[in-house]
Amino acid sequence: MTQRFAGAKWTIAAALSMACFGAIAGEQVVRIGLTGPLTGPQAATGKDDENGVRMAIERLNAEGVVIGGQKTRFELISQDDAADPRTGMTVAQSLVDADVKVIFGPFNSGVAIPISSLVNGSGIVMATVASNPSITQHGYPFVFRISASDTQLGAAMGMFAANQLKLKRIAVIDDRTAYGQGLADEFINAAKANGLEIVDREYTTDKATDFVSILTHVKGANAEAIFYGGYYAQAASLRKQMKRLAMNGYLLGGDAMCNAELAKLGGDAVDSRVYCPQGGPVLDRTREGRQFKADYKRRFNAEPLTYSAALYDGVNLVAQAMQKVNSIEPSKYRAALASIDSRGVSGHYQFDNNRDLTDSPITIYNYRNGEPTPLTGAQP
Template identity: 75%
Template sequence: MKQRWIANGLAALACGMMSMGALAAGEQVVMVGLTGPLTGSQAATGKDDENGVRLAIERLNAKGLVIGGQKTRFELMSMDDAGDPRTGMAVAQSLVDAKVKVIFGPFNSGVAIPISSLVNNAGVVMATVASNPSITQRGYPFVFRISASDTQLGSRMGAFAAKNLSLKRIAVVDDRTAYGQGLADQFINAAKENGIEIVAREYTSDKATDFNAILTHIKGSNAQGIFYGGYYAQAGALRMQMKRLGMTGYLLGGDAMCNEELAKVGGSSVDASVYCPQGGPVLSQTPAGRQFAADYAKRFNTSPLTYSAALYDGVNIVAQAMVKADSIDPAKYRPVLQDIKADGISGHYQFNQDRDLTDSPITIYTYRNGAPSPLDPAAK
């Protein structure tokens, strides 16, 4: 509204400053935290998560939400935890000290498990895509998972290996991280229930590059394939070395290897005998998913990977909870988030008593021409 100038310049200046102060007081800023691996071998997935959050925030700010009678602006505070638990604890404390109202991430279960206690005790909502079941099994009311858990992913792949690939003998390798080991354990349970014999159980690390000793041992076991619990950087190298040793069997894994980065690492060895799952529907198979992928590519000049759509949805359902609670205070909007029922790009969001999704669709992918390709939905 235009100010009416009066003769006394000093009085006019004072009036203007008071008006500006009133406008500033009428807008509240919601600090949104993000923790993830923005550097290192998993940087592509960390950046993908960050992009999903950033895109959602930009759109919310364009809408100009009003919460608690104040126009609300969201700002992102993104920090690199390098996929390391100690770094993750320092990052989480920094975000809590900055008085963020929600923390998205981490990507890694090994980071999510230790920081969940810190974040919960601080009374800050945490919405993670980390999949180890224990993250949400410790009764922390502020900790939510917005993607599938290892129980869902590993169990699905165990059944798929038996029913769709007709495997009878398989070796299992994991990287000893909370994610990789938990995923492998769930796969083994389901595989055994479906009549598959685990002929070898081997261990490596999430920094490994040489798998020849492990593969030589597995080759002698006559396994029909390998299930790998770990991340795409190691899975790609593992697959390449399998082919060099003449091991033409299957490579199966979890969601952390299920993106186009796997083929960039493993090259032509990442082929139609590689299978992995992702939580959520296939973006290209829904109008909302296709639009998200197009908007994401236009904004960031790259294609979405594994969890950017889930993080995008996460920001939106938290904002919905804030609007319904008419408060940005986590203590006030958390109960609303617990009871939310909302549809997003990556699926339906409704939480059980552990704050896991009650329905998390899982799609299995193989690889064609260096890119993950979804199987027919009937392949269950």
């Protein structure tokens, strides 16, 4: 059951009505919330996240999960936060009001940071793939991160730039979002620690399309490469404009530009000199990953992008925690989730005291024939 924010009232009413029907039929209903950018320039990743959650729910319902002695049916309430913090707060409140037992997302750190307090205060588990380190540093016991953080991603790219690409001079641009700026800061820390000189630091926005002025300044600084902290839509325009200005150096970035959509938007400009990281193992290199990709393509007629596998795993982790304590209530299963030790499609899931993953290997990709391709060895 997927509705956008404009239909939130209908969605909640329908969900409550269906829950009543389920109770009459002798089964309990677990409403699972998802918030993400389902429209706008980041819609491809938002839908990919939603697809991962949907696949897991469909599998659990087909298996006939029993929790606390009752047959349990999972339902998805998916809401569009448009990658906007203010919309995200309204969406989060609507999911809380719908009595969801977990909220997956947001994708954007700028949305995750403000809603984490609301969701935690409501006693609902939040499992996010947003990467800004501060999300899990407030001591909120109900807030979990099920993917790598900027600390891990930025550090990996800083070491890769210095140790593998052997760069000496690099410029940094970020889009001033919580995600982009946090990622760029972590990259700079690692780059400097590994001997790189930051020759220019520039800023843009996550709505920008014209980067010529910034690139002209960067070109004058004689940078060998640019690190971009931001999302794939802007990264594609940035790369095309680099090429038009005969800037043939490297473009490096984070996980939010690390998917096939970058090449679709950037065309031939997105080549083997573009590098980005993803957390978790390469899906094609594991039996579980290959099966997930095949199932995803059969279900949605598309290839998975960045975090659908992690969100698929997240739903299964929550179901495992619920089964362990025989309760669907977050106040009961939260501790079981915090202590979980499980392997999924996207890696090994075990949380530290901040509810960040203790083990999130980073894979570096570049682009070949329009597809992000993992480097041999995969580590920075």
